[in-house]
Amino acid sequence: MGLEVIPINGFIGAEIRGADLARLDDAMFKVLHDALVQYEVLVIRDQKAMTLDHQMAFGARFGPLSIHPFSPNMEDKPEVILLDYSADHPAARTDIWHADETFRPNPPIVTILRARIIPERGGDTCFSSMTAAYRGLSERMKQHIHGLECQHDFKPWRNLFEGSPALRAKLRELEDEFPNPWHPVVRVHPVSGRRAIYVNRQFSVRIKGLKSDESAALLEFLYAQAAVPEYQLRVKWQPDTVVLWDNRSLLHYAPHDYYPQRRSMERVTVTGDIPIGVTGEYTPETVAGNGMVNPTEAPKKPPKRHFERTA
Ligand SMILES: [Fe+2]
Numbered sequence: 517m518g519l520e521v522i523p524i525n526g527f528i529g530a531e532i533r534g535a536d537l538a539r540l541d542d543a544m545f546k547v548l549h550d551a552l553v554q555y556e557v558l559v560i561r562d563q564k565a566m567t568l569d570h571q572m573a574f575g576a577r578f579g580p581l582s583i584h585p586f587s588p589n590m591e592d593k594p595e596v597i598l599l600d601y602s603a604d605h606p607a608a609r610t611d612i613w614h615a616d617e618t619f620r621p622n623p624p625i626v627t628i629l630r631a632r633i634i635p636e637r638g639g640d641t642c643f644s645s646m647t648a649a650y651r652g653l654s655e656r657m658k659q660h661i662h663g664l665e666c667q668h669d670f671k672p673w674r675n676l677f678e679g680s681p682a683l684r685a686k687l688r689e690l691e692d693e694f695p696n697p698w699h700p701v702v703r704v705h706p707v708s709g710r711r712a713i714y715v716n717r718q719f720s721v722r723i724k725g726l727k728s729d730e731s732a733a734l735l736e737f738l739y740a741q742a743a744v745p746e747y748q749l750r751v752k753w754q755p756d757t758v759v760l761w762d763n764r765s766l767l768h769y770a771p772h773d774y775y776p777q778r779r780s781m782e783r784v785t786v787t788g789d790i791p792i793g794v795t796g797e798y799t800p801e802t803v804a805g806n807g808m809v810n811p812t813e814a815p816k817k818p819p820k821r822h823f824e825r826t827a
Contacts, residue, residue, distance in 0.1 A: 519544060521551045526807040527648035528766075529749035530555035537574055537758060538565035545577050548760075552626070553707045555806065557643045557749055557761040563630065564756045568596060568782060571630055571758075575784040578626045582787040584617065585694065586673045597783040600633075603776030609672050610770035613644065613742040614718035615763045616785060619670035621697040624785035628760040631753040635777035642769040643749045643761060645806075646712040649741035650702065652809040653713075655800065661713075662798040664701040664726075666735070668719040670694060698724060700793020701738070705765050709803045712765035713738050714791060742767045746809070753781075763788070 520533040530551050535544060537560065552558055566574075572595060575581050581595040587608075590596040601607040617623045629641075650658070670690070677687035701723065703714035717739045723731040741747070751759055761768060763785075 519547045521547065521555075523555060523806070524559070525749050527747055527809065528555065528643060528645040528806065529557045529559065529751075532558050532560045535560050535563075536565060537563050538567070538570045540570070540574055540577070545574075549578070552760060552762055553705070556645050556647070556766045557751075557759065559751055560758040560760075561754065562756055563758045566630065566756070566758065568593060571628060571782065571784050572596070575626065575628050575786050578786040580787045582617075582624050582785045584785070585690070586670065586676065595784060598780070599629075599783055600778070600780040601775070602778040606775055607770070607772050607779070609718075611772045612672075612718045613739065613767045613769045614716040615714075615767055618668045618699060618714075618716060618719045619694055619697070620788075622788045622790050624763050625788040626760055626786040627763055628758065628784045628786075630782045631755055631757045631780075632782065633778050633780035634753045634755055635774035635779050638771065638774035638777070639753060639779045640771060641751050641753070641759065642771065643751070644742040644744070644767045644769075645747045645749075645765065646714065646742070646767060647705070647708075647710045647765045647805050648747040648807075648809055649713050649744065650711045651801070651805050652741070652744065652747070658702075658800075659798045661701050661734070661738070662794055665698040665724045665793070666701050666715050667696050667698050667721045667724070669696050669721045670719065671721070672718055696721065699791045702794050703764060703791045704794055705762075706789060706792065708765075710765065710805055711794060711801050711803075713741060714765075714793075715739065716742075716767055742769075764791070 519535055522531045524531055583594045584597055587597050590598055616627050677683040699714055701715055703712050715735055715738050720735055723734060
């Protein structure tokens with residue numbers, strides 16, 4: 517049986533039917549890769565047969581797997597993060613719109629998450645297309661953010677290194693290892709060529725060349741775009757649901773609405789490339805996205821209203 521790619525929302529997301537990730541071949545991977553670039557997040561249900569090795573092999577087809585520098589990794593498979601939250605172990609700070617690990621010079625390009633244990637209620641993951649968000653801006657705003665750069669930092673983890681001189685020394689080491697990168701505010705997707713707003717509340721710090729209040733106001737405006745429902749997809753998990761997302765053009769948010777129930781997932785990420793922005797003089801984007809965002813042109817002949825038809 518062939519793979520089916522079924523778009524979910526107007527601007528974001530597709531469900532894949534007929535896939536068995538335990539028996540992935542080149543042709544199937546090509547369909548999944550291309551669908552991911554187009555729809556940015558893929559939902560694949562009922563992958564009971566998929567083992568961790570299969571999941572890692574799937575990720576490795578996109579590129580070398582990456583190892584998270586702060587999060588506790590699986591002992592014998594450091595490329596895997598076990599996100600296992602329960603009454604004794606409340607969820608980490610994932611209830612904030614972010615792309616994974618943008619404090620790195622080359623943040624991961626893809627994240628593959630597999631659900632093992634799902635709470636009875638809650639525990640969804642929300643996604644927001646930053647390519648759609650970019651297309652939704654006015655031309656004047658696109659010109660305004662054209663060519664800007666933003667600094668990123670591993671700020672949510674800084675408080676792990678407070679409290680003792682040894683921890684503070686470790687923090688200095690990590691600061692040397694992960695010097696704050698400057699990423700473009702508008703990233704060009706290396707495969708699709710689409711432009712995406714590339715800042716996020718979890719890791720972005722300040723925009724180069726702006727005063728701090730100007731930077732803060734512009735970042736707040738750009739962060740707020742992730743909250744526009746038209747750009748979003750909300751995934752309801754079941755055990756053995758696999759979701760992969762394109763970390764280059766998408767933000768995600770995991771609501772903390774399931775504590776003290778248990779939610780257990782396995783995460784694999786793929787090493788990325790250095791984000792490239794738009795360069796040179798501003799020109800409008802020419803690559804088409806999914807659907808039309810906020811059409812501004814009124815139809816040539818507006819439909820007659822009821823009282824006009826009966827007059
Ligand atoms: Fe994340």
